[in-house]
Amino acid sequence: MIGIIIFVLLSQLPCYSLSADPQELEYLREHPHQGIEIPAILHLESMDIPCTLALRGGTSQGCSKKSWHISLEDGGHILLNAQFRDPSLIRNTLGLYMTRALGFPAPLTEFVTLEFNGFSEGVYEHVERVDRLFYARNGTGFGALYKNVDTAGRLVCQYADTCGTAGLEPKIDSQPYACRILELIESCRRGDVSSLNENEILAAMAVNTAIWDRDGLIKNCYFHQYAGQWHFYPWDRDATFGNSWQGFYDSTWTTQSGLHDIGYFGASRAFLENPESVIALDEYIDQCASLMDGELPAMVDSFNMLLRNELCYDPYYEYTPVQFDSLCLVLKTDLLERAAYLRTLNLGSSSPVPVSWSISNCMDMENELHIELELAGPEPETVFILVSINGNYEIWHYMHKSNRNSCWEYDFEVADTTHFVNFVFGPRLSSLPFPIFFPSWAMRGYDSRPSPCPGARAALAPLEPAYFIIHEPVWCGENLWVLPVTNENSSQQDISHCSFLLGEPSGSIFFSDSVLISSGETFYLTSNAAQASSFYGGRVFGDAGTSFPSGSQLILQDPSWNYLHSWHITGADSLPPGEADIIPCEISAGAGEDWIELYNRGSGEADLSSWYFMDSSKNVSIIPEGTRIAPGQLYTAWENPPGQTFNQLDFSLNGLEDTLSLFNSTGTEIFKLGWSESWPLNSTGIMYLISPLHDYNLAAHWQAEDTPGTPGESNPGWKGIFSSVEVNLSSQNPSNGAFSFTYTSSSTPIEAILYDMSGRRIAGLPLPGTLTGTVSADFSGTIPSGIYIIYLRTAAGADTACLTVLNEI
Secondary structure, eight states, X not given: OHHXXXXXXXXXXXXXXXXXXXXXXXXXXXXXXXXXEEEEEEEXXXXXXXXXXXXXXXXXXXXXXXXXXXXXXXXOEEEEEOOTTXXXXXXXXXHHHHHHHTTOOOOOEEEEEEEETTEEEEXXXXXXXXXXXXXXXXXXXXXXXXXEOSGGGSSOXXXXXXXXXXXEEEXXXXXXXXXXXXXXXXXXXXXXXXXXXXXXXXXXXXXXHHHTOSSTTTSSEEEEEEXXXXXXXXXXXXXXXXXOTTSOBOGGGGGSOOOGGGGGSTTHHHHHTSHHHHHHHHHHHXXXXXXXXXXXXXXXXXXXXXXXXXXXXXXXXXXXXXXXXXXXXXXXXXXXXXXXXXXXXXXXXXXXXXXXXXXXXXXXXXXXXXXXXXXXXXXXXXXXXXXXXXXXXXXXXXXBOSSTTSOEEEEEEXXXXXXXXXXXXXXXXXXXXXXXXXXXXXXXXXXXXXXXXXXXXXXXXXXXXXXXXXXXXXXXXXTOEEEEEEEXXXXXXXXXXXXXXXXXXXXXXXXXXXXXXXXXXXXXXXXXXXXXXXXXXXXXXXXXXXXXXTTSEEEEXXXXXXXXXXXXXXSOOOSOHHHHTEEEEEEEOSSSOOEEEEEEOSSSOEEOTTOEEEETTOOEEEOOTTOEEOTTOEEEEESSOSSTTSEEOOSOOOXXXXXXXXXXXXXXXXXXXXXXXXXXXXXXXXXXXXXXXXXXXXXXXXXXOOTTOOTTSXXXXXXXXXXXXXXXXXXXXXXXXXXXXXXEESSSOEEEEEEETTOOXXXXXXXXXXXXXXXXXXXXXXXXXXXXXXXXXXXXXXXEEEEEEOTTO
């Protein structure tokens, strides 16, 4: 450690020097939170590098010293943290280092200075971006990446009027993978955390506890899916070690457990119900204690000497060098005290498990509610119950039990002004300094970020589930389905604070307050309400993180989350997605120029070889061998083809009333479409499906069209919503640097880049400007032997292929 101290004494901080238009720079400073970027030049090691400059951070953008995001022309990024609210500037660096010291991924950091147009901006922390370089360093690769930017993103289910991924921000081409993070949230709801990297989560819990981080698990972190597993990466650890996000210091932090926020994380209960996980968490906390009275005090000394003189020239720093010395000394002392306290923590056994619970009169509250809770496992010292009335901030109370063998109970007096109430159960063992909540995400500021919890309501109308008619679900593509439900009661029904479970494994849809379903109204349950709302005129409720629910049970739960009613969801589920995605989208019938147009609304290519059409008279027309439809593409079959390149339909269609079916090569029915005189086809002889997401079996979803229609072209008003992207090496591997690859994308723009394994951009790879193609490149003799990455980036997402170069080949 002496060598390190001598090094930092003699070293000088790296400097990032930028030039930018002074007026644009001032405008940028004065307009935070608007996503503004301005052009700039980065002067680095005698090179002038074009770049753009933007503000970064959340509430910190309102501080006088800003944090910055520098985007380089070659695709690189430099993230600079001001750490304005941390007077030591080193808390984030220490917190991230502790995760790495435990052996788990966390961004690297270094201290630098920054200047604009020759004027100093002071000392900054350069933090590593979570991107392909970070993946390569930590042994993973490209996959869905979501950043938790709000406590709503703590792997918690949302009400149906809120986006299911609220609080989670997609990063690096991850927008198409929202369904995957929804499936993770649903897995946590069910208590299945097998897809999460357990050791990374437990290490995060331990570090959070050690550094007294109030939101490190429930905000300011990344979830990254790679090879079927979700990884956890920490971020922003400045509000730690006794420092609040407002910049206030709490000297009592060294003897506070720091475990409370663990109970608000959506996966916590499932982990802490496992005795082996609790033992592992204890071990990680002990390792943190060893770091805090081992390496960290010496690191504080090193940073003290490295930064104290540089801070004298920081125009925003508010302390003198002597005061900075004092801040570092206090932090060192705190580390030793905290380490001693951590060694007194022993979490002991696993958490008690809720077996059943009940809330009296939950469908329509009376003067008093009686709540009962039955637990299995270790006997808790006490059981908290969190109560939110009419959506207000939660209040903590205690449950009671009359004897050891009885269940836990709580009585709640209902005021006349109470419309609904929600509860969370929190059993706590004597060895645990915090409760393990059910549901696992609990309540955290329910008034500002409400999350579904068991409860009770004052009914606005009766609820008779038997009058709900469940239609067949509509498959709308790989990541989107819709289930229509109709209220056939003669009066409206109240589903406020109830919930549906459907699919296998089950997804959930929770209703908030004042959700009344009118007589005769059809509403829609879906996996993605934002997408489905664009195509369905009725009310749409989501987002259920489950796959196509055909063949599963639809379960209606009352406000207490107990069973109320169930239905079997019909509809064929034997078709693979590639076949189920082929739908009829435009028809011309009865005019002597009959034709049928098919559309592939899926994300994969469909092989129609030897499929066949059949009408109501059992006439058959076979689709030729080798016929394929790419995603988003059309296939049109004509009774009288306008040319040799067009496909033949071997029978005519009746424009007044007919049925057209499509079967695959094994005789399985893909779809069956019937129409009658009431359908729009009869007004012009041509009709088209209004949206690829609509149920094609309903006449209201088709619209008449004037001759000649749009055969071979997209229907009027259609929007492209499905996307896919793929890149594959097509040449010999390894090669001498000359190689070929094929690519496919369902959207533009498309960009291909060659990187080495350090993340250095080697070159752009020119593409032919089409959605699919083959590309050849020759770098023989110009790049050294090694492994390279072909990175294909499009509006539809991204994909990679590995290339090995051996120059001796």
